[in-house]
Amino acid sequence: MKHAVFETNVVILTVAILITVSIGGLVQLVPLYTMESTIEKVDGMRPYSPLELAGRNIYVREGCYLCHSQMIRPFRDEAERYGHYSLAAESMYDHPFQWGSKRTGPDLARVGGKYSNDLHAAHLIDPRSVVPESIMPGYPFLAENDLEFDDIAEHLKTLRVVGTPYSDDQVANAAADLKAQASGDEDEAEAVLTRYPKAAVGNFDGDLARITELDALIAYMQMLGRLVDFTTYQPEKDYR
């Protein structure tokens, strides 16, 4: 067919564009509705605890993702430095995900448990006090700001709207769970650990009298990458 037919007839041109774009769109979109799931089946993944969620909100607010990725790619150098590659399942409760696209600092997908709470606190307040060669900015105000969490239950409810399976029990106890996790007392936090297994309980910023933004951020980071049980995960099933 002569190209001039399309160029000189606006109706034909419009219809042809519609057909072309539709094919591209349908091929990408339809499988997402018909496939059962593109997320690996794993043990251990759970919604974030209220304190972790509050910390995650601070992580997003401060733009940590601009310099730190949370995405270990399936390459040898990354596997040897950071551990198992990230699974889709590990960000299934992220709204939005924090994969990032820039690594000025190291990847944080599996930073949980790698360093002590003290180190995180000192490092976030003044990175060069512990890592002289660091170029990360300091966030001393996180230790000064009290965490605002009177609306934490609403956060959980909002996430329920987009599909995060928080139970009524978890929503009802959100504020209490948040305080208990930051109490540093394992007994007090027993209920938190039942509702949110593997949550890091601690006195994260070294100041028990207050719950600061620093407490929340460290609680979030100490959880990162530790939820999925890799002893029961069979990677062969999800080769892609």
Add this chain to the structure above:
Amino acid sequence: MATVERDPLTGTETTGHEWDGIKELNSPIPRWWVFTLWVCIVWGIGYVIVYPAWPSLSDYTRGFFGYSSRAELASELAQVKASRAGWLKRFEEASVVDVAKDNELLNYAMAGGRVIFADNCAPCHGSGGAGAKGYPVLADDDWLWGGTLEQVHETIRVGVRGTHDDTRDSSMPKFGVDEALDKAQIAAVADYVLALAGGSAGDAAAKEIYVEQCEGCHGEDGKGLHESGGPNLTDGIWLYGEGRDAVMAQINNPKHGVMPTWEGRLDGVSIKQVAIYVHSLGGGQ
């Protein structure tokens, strides 16, 4: 369409558009461009055939090569492991002490340990084990939990106040906060500790408090006990700051460092390598 008009000079068709007597030529697209376009299309078709490409309703085409980035990583890591198998086997079979006695293994461990240390340990202990306030120096001969190769290896493996069942654990009582000692007693025993560090005998009354409260972990002579993690008080090395105020603060409400458990995060061979590296930093016993 009107009849095609040709430019008399070049013989090329015109589009029929005219501005002030100037007519637009309808030159064909350059040959090289058309050629590149077709090459890309052919390449694209080939790509779609050999690599995963088209989604279907419940799956996707795997492609002729059956390529998977995850499978490729697994086979690459398996190859690496196989190529290192000889070394790894020797590391696994030998105790950390025997590894250090074997020159060949020692060189291998030092190279590997240096890299492992830089990523995992240096954030707290500093490059080269220089330490920081609250984070022990690894390049001196003051060891909280013992400085033999075996002890260093064990400390790395289980961590200090970590998550391992056998983790190194010690906890100095909060003498001031829990009101076991009053302010004057804390000051007296701090002076006694500083006297010990300075090599003198110290006050007899304060010694009584020391014997009763501190000796169990720090030893009669204040030189510390590795079994209980009680630091040496006489070597002039103060983890949480030197001077009377810092010592009193530590007696009043002690700080306790945490070192993560590395078993499970690092494999056994890596722990041996990094233990040997740390031991070599200067102060290994």
